[in-house]
Amino acid sequence: MSQMNIALEDAGLLARIKMGDKEAFATLVRRHSMRFYRIAYRFSGGRTEAEDIVQEAFLKLWERPNLWQEDRNTAFTTWFYRVLVNMCLDYRKKKRPVSLQDDSWVMDERHSYEETMLLDERERLLEEHIHTLPQRQRTALNLCFYEGLSNQEAADVMDINIKALQSLLMRAKATLKERIGEYYADREAV
Numbered sequence: 001m002s003q004m005n006i007a008l009e010d011a012g013l014l015a016r017i018k019m020g021d022k023e024a025f026a027t028l029v030r031r032h033s034m035r036f037y038r039i040a041y042r043f044s045g046g047r048t049e050a051e052d053i054v055q056e057a058f059l060k061l062w063e064r065p066n067l068w069q070e071d072r073n074t075a076f077t078t079w080f081y082r083v084l085v086n087m088c089l090d091y092r093k094k095k096r097p098v099s100l101q102d103d104s105w106v107m108d109e110r111h112s113y114e115e116t117m118l119l120d121e122r123e124r125l126l127e128e129h130i131h132t133l134p135q136r137q138r139t140a141l142n143l144c145f146y147e148g149l150s151n152q153e154a155a156d157v158m159d160i161n162i163k164a165l166q167s168l169l170m171r172a173k174a175t176l177k178e179r180i181g182e183y184y185a186d187r188e189a190v
Contacts (some may be wrong), residue, residue: 006031010076018042018065029058032077035083035147042142043088053091057084074156081157085139092135120182137172140165 010031016024032053040050057080068079104182130138136158143154144165155165 007075007077008042009090011070014068014070014076022119025058025062027132030077032080033058033111035077039081039084039142039147040088042146043085053084053087057087060128064103066103076152081143081153082159085143089139090135125180126176129176132179133172133175137168137175141172144169151185 010028013028014025017028036054036057037050040053041047044053049110060083066075068081130141131152133141139158141152143149143157144151147154149157150160151165151169155162158165160168
């Protein structure tokens with residue numbers, strides 16, 4: 001199903017939700033909850049927190065469906081990403097950041113144990129450095145690289161122009177490249 005068809009179906013579901021249709025709400029939640037869970041998880045770093053944020057965001061939509069305004073020509077997903085990102089940012093302000101130690105790492109059998117450990121260390125290091133980036137750079141990275149949004153979609157979610165988004169991405173990548181390079185240079189000096 002094309003993005004355009006999904007957007008039209010979402011708009012129809014939202015019209016029904018505005019009339020109190022619980023089945024339409026359930027359909028919308030089933031269709032998009034995993035997508036929004038992924039971004040909430042990237043911001044919160046915890047499964048329970050991410051589930052709570054997504055649930056709260058959908059509950060907010062159910063209680064106040066008129067928040068989404070079809071006449072603004074914004075797809076539901078773009079609008080809801082913005083709502084969710086704002087809720088994640090509010091959550092982070094209320095709670096101190098938690099390190100992303102995930103116990104559910106699945107070992108890739110194509111790599112040796114040593115290779116897997118190196119890859120795991122690199123992933124942990126990258127996540128650690130991403131969490132030290134300024135919030136807007138981190139948001140741009142998460143939306144474009146982890147959520148797969150186009151630059152234009154991510155710019156819309158962040159309510160900035162595309163040049164500003166591209167600038168955030170370039171600064172984020174340059175900072176990460178520099179920090180990771182410094183980390184490995186320091187380790188080789190030891």
